[in-house]
Amino acid sequence: MKMFANYCFAPFQKSEFDFFVRSVGHFCLARIDKGSWKKAHFGEIFWGVDGAGYFVLDRKQYLLKPGYVWYYPPGSQHYFFPAGEFFEYRWLTIDGRQAHNLFQGLGIRAGVHYAGECPGALFNKLELEISFPERKRRLAALSLAFSILTLAVSGTKRTTRRKGCAEEARLMIDEDFSDPELNIERIAELLHVNRVSLSRSFSRLYGTSISGYLSGRRIQAALEYLKNTELSIAEIAGMCGFSSASYFSRVISEATGRPPGKIHF
Template sequence: MPAAPNIPLGVRSVGRDELLKGVSIVSCHKNFTQLFWSVAGAGSFLREGRWYEQTPGSIFCYEPDSIHELTVKSDKWCYCWISFDHKHALNWLRDFDIKPGTQDMGACPESLFIEIADALQGCTLEGECRAAQLAYSLLLKASQQTHSSRPESLPSRFKALLDQRFTDPNLSLNTLSEELGVHRSTLTRQFSATYGMKPSSYLHNQRVQRGLNLLRSNKNQIQEIAHAAGFQDPNYFARAVRKATGLSPKEFQLS
């Protein structure tokens, strides 16, 4: 068992493999999220009946409860890998625009994989927290490299707008869908598929979290805090706070 089981990006394991031509790993069921990053050579992964070719700089992600199967295509195939077993790990990868399947990410940052392995030695809480920090850096590096070489996806553009403007009480999903030039239902479907929740729920959660932070940090009137968090109706804000905390805004402010 991990020393810190509740870290959403907690690293289960990490490693580096060098496989020779003709080697295959067949039908191995794994119940965790695993990311592979090719260093040299070529190989392929099987997912849902389709083979995904891997070359240096490409990554492949298996979602939890999937069957892992791979084969070597060159004289030698080298890759680094990292696995996460928290139930929300796949959502973290999706937030970095990393999805099940193959993507081209550029040169593998082998030094980061080595640092993560060093951090996990000893199975300590401090080491696992350090490994989680390094894993975040790893995913951030992958995200930066892939975004520099291809257009930003529609869901990620939509999420960025929500993150920038959620405190505007007049912001609506219809307004953003018009700005992006797509139908609201299309935007909702793609966002939900990418992030695992409806955009309306994401917007609401962002506003509630901002409201709770403001209640903690200042003594302004509840109506002012509600508006600053993006709520038009202070009464609706009060109901949202009570649902999230079991307390009224004033009780939470004074707690």
């Protein structure tokens, strides 16, 4: 797949309006874009199109998949990167004195939530409108952005027939493995099922134990951080659900044959 980074900025950085569209873009990345790691004074949404990306908030890592939206409020430290071979997404930023209240008023909260298929046509129109400084065109851009934001909060996740508690457990691990309190007892409690029955169902369906799958997800995420970021060993351990840096180092050494410091670039 071809990688690209298309974006447009408004030809002004201040407005008579309390909020305005600052920028919009369409990216497909195969590697980390460190230029996007910043503390931003504006609000920004990311709408997953294809592939997947990891986003970090409050030292926890979250997966953004197609059909899901991530929101960083004004004042947030932005930190995200591709979760696999590539990550395609659309993004939109809103600036201004009342930008935070706009997102809050629409019920858009920091983090990830389901939104449905990305409205690519609206993003394309916005890319055209944002380039013009005239008041009429700025209002048109704001109208398009508002349409995108209202779609982002109106998505209704389709219900599918699942295989039962084992798949629920796997989904819970995929979403919450960064929580150090997550273990088989906690998962069984949250799903209101017997721990032994859950363990047997999971092993039959996935060919591994719950603890093994959970450990694997944490190790996978940790290796991504070690190879692609400059975070400290202690920070990575905390973000990937390890109870301590020493335990983290032992697990990574046993899994790879090398201590974290030898993997960390």
